[in-house]
Amino acid sequence: MKSVFITGGTTGMGLELAKIYVKRGWKVGVCGRDPLKFKENFAYVSQDNLHYYQVDVTDRAALQSAIAEFSSSIGLDLLVASAGISFPHKTRIPDFERSYHMVHVNLLGVMYAFEAALKVMIPKQSGQLVAISSIAGFNGLPGVSAYSATKSAVTKYCESLNLDLSDLGITVTSIHPGFVDTPLTRVNPHPMPFLISAQKAAEKISHAIDKKKMHYSFPFIFSFVVKLLSLLPRTLYKRLMKIKLFNFSKEH
Ligand SMILES: NC(=O)c1ccc[n+]([C@@H]2O[C@H](COP(=O)([O-])OP(=O)(O)OC[C@H]3O[C@@H](n4cnc5c(N)ncnc54)[C@H](OP(=O)(O)O)[C@@H]3O)[C@@H](O)[C@H]2O)c1
Incomplete structure (x- = not known):
């Protein structure tokens, strides 16, 4: 039986990915x-193959021990790093505490x-390894x-690791979603073009993982335009970004 560990797997895309792998019969x-997020969002999901770890990903030791515990008792074929945060209010002057x-x-x-997962994957x-990056990393976006x-940084980190680790039988994939309807974006006060559901996003992501892609961006048209930018x-990019339509950052 295959096994996957998903950081930030209790809401949004991580949650929907976890449900996909549970359905496939994987240990998750x-x-x-x-x-509470785990209890509420997995209430109707079969718990047989499901394990929850209360861990903050900024606590290196705690995350390492959770992944080590999962992999030693269950195994580890796939690691998805989905935990992430953004701030809804786009500002021109950076809030450095929040940035750090x-x-x-x-x-x-x-x-x-990745460090914790590689301790298991390199020996075997x-x-x-998969990271949920964003099309927001293709350009320096205002606000x-x-x-x-x-x-x-996450995208380039994955790209480098993909080159370094492929000869060791390890695939590294970075995923670049556009706007996805999750608790993270529901608080955004600005328009979100080409918004898709977290379920649809997770289906697309799981297919890209199956195909062992190096990079995968979606939705197609939105990511194509952002890549062109x-x-x-x-x-020219700077001139375009001066147009209000593309720029959600406020005066301060
Ligand atoms: N939604 C989008 O439009 C979008 C677009 C592009 C990229 N992304 C990226 O996709 C990833 C998932 O986003 P999402 O929209 O699915 O977000 P989400 O619904 O807000 O889910 C975030 C998940 O991460 C966990 N989390 C947050 N901070 C954590 C921490 N310090 N330690 C451990 N877990 C933490 C949350 O649980 P707890 O709060 O319980 O810790 C939750 O399970 C993020 O990396 C995000 O940047 C999202």
């Missing part, structure tokens, strides 16, 4: 900080999870400097 471990926290959760949280020379920075000369 999820972690998050709030056990975001780096800790969105970037170091992924590294800590098989496994797959979300720390979020763009963490997601860009990343190819523009930066002076």
